[in-house]
Structure formats: structure tokens, C-alpha cells
Amino acid sequence: MTVRRHPVTGQLFSSPVPPGTGWPGDPATPDTPVARTPAEVELLAGSAADVGGLDARVSVCRACPRLVEWRETVATQGRRASFAEQPYWGRPGPGFGDPTAEVLVVGLAPAANGTNRTGRMFTGDRSGDWLYAALHRAGYASQPQSWASGDGLVLRNLRIVAAVRCAPPGNKPTTAEKATCAPWLDRDLELAAPRVRSMLALGAIGWDAALGAARRLGWQVPRPRPRFGHGAEAVLSVPDGRPVRLVGSYHVSQQNTFTGKLTETMLDAVIARL
DSSP states (O other): OOEOEEEETEEEEESSSTSSSSSOOOOTTTTTTTOSSHHHHHHHHOOSSSSHHHHHHHHHOOOOHHHHHHHHHHHHHHOGGGTTSSSSOOOOOOEEOTTSSEEEEEESOOOOTTTTHHHTTTTTTHHHHHHHHHHHHHSSSSSSOOOOOTSSOOOOSSSEEEOOSSOGGGGGHHHHHHHHHHHHHHHHHHHHHOOOOOEEEEHHHHHHHHHHHHHHHOOOOOOOOOOTTTTOEEEEOTTTTTTTEEEEEOSSSSSHHHTSSOHHHHHHHHTTOO
């Protein structure tokens, strides 16, 4: 396996697929600006003209040194044996789905051998198996499985984003990393505001990130701050007064699905409320 460094982004990659050179679904080109500091994240997120431009900028972000090192180490040295011969994305996970969606799903962060490998949110791991099967049952996803970025999966009227866009060690981003990444989510909500009607927050971090973004954008958020729980619900209001329903769900991680803390019936029930 040959490991090279992209001359523009500095990213390490293990096959000849740097930004703009052929990875299925790659939103970036060699001309996509790269955020290397928290201030640059805020500037580039806020100036993204549309969802496509935002996803491109997210996908080459290098503002969190610990996360950059971790995601690239996994992609070049820490692969699971079953994926040893596959090229890894090794970059932040851009949003995925319908750019004009009325429903947003807010997750935690990419999985080291899921999105970090495949380049698409919730693709190639057990969490994605659960989520996409449920979205297919509800009519949002064209198929119940998601194994690669070029597998033909299409989402209808739904877009998936995350609180943190890089795979973090131990699935635990730091407070500073969550704050650095927050402008990407802020802009996702801002671009969706004219049409969004509901959001599904997966886990407490997704819930808190959605509420935080809404408050920073000037949306009306209930006080006291709504508490997360499976099936929790809060009604937010965009600046024109239109309501947006926020629904909470336990995360679709194996820790919850394997133990029965989250069942298919429970997940279907919260998705039905969107």
C-alpha cells in the first residue's frame, strides 16, 4: 500500500484518490478552500453559498490537529483486517442526502472504520445498517443497506449531518473540537431554515449541538433548555416564526442496539414523528 500526501490539503491518503480526482461522491476539487484554524472554519462555513459548497469545504477541513492525526492514522495504519485492501477516505464526513430536505438528522461524528473509510455518513458500519434500514421503512431511503459511497443509495427529503465531522478517538470529541466544528452545523441549519420542518437528534451530543446551533442562529429555543431523552421533543421557531420540531433518539451505536436499549420499534416510532 502506498501512502501519499495531497499537495494542497496536506491530507494523507492510501490510494490515488485525493480531492477532486475520482472518489465516488467527492464534493471537493483542488480549488476548494481548506480551513486550518477555528477562525477559518467560521469564515468558510459562513460564506458557503449552498449545501454543495458547504459539503466540499467540510470534506477538506484540517482545523483540529488531534482529529486530523487520528483519522489519517486509522486510514493508513489502523485499518481493520477485513478492510485492509480497501482505500480509506480519511477525511471529514460531508453531509449526505437531499439538499432541499425538510428533515435533518443530526448525528455525533463519523466512525473510524465507517464514514472515515467510505466517505459517506453512516455508511459501512453497524450504526448505518440500523439507521438506513429504518429510514427505508419510513420511505426516506431508496434501499435498506448502505455499504459504499457508490452503492446507489438515495435519500428523499432528508439530509444527514453531524455535530463533529471527523472521526474522534474513542468516539469522544473534546469540548474544543465540538466548538471548532460548530460553524459547519450552524451553516447547515441556516441553509435549511427556509424549508426545514423537523430534526432528529441522535444521542445527547447531537441534541445539544442542534439546540446550540439553533440558538446561535437566533431561532427561538424553549427555556429552560430542553433535556435529551429517547422520544424527547422540543419545538423551535425559525426567525419568521415557523415551528421546527426537534425529536431525540438514542444513538444507533452498537452499544445501544446490541444491548436492547434501542430497538427497531423505538427507532421507527421517533422517525414516524418527523
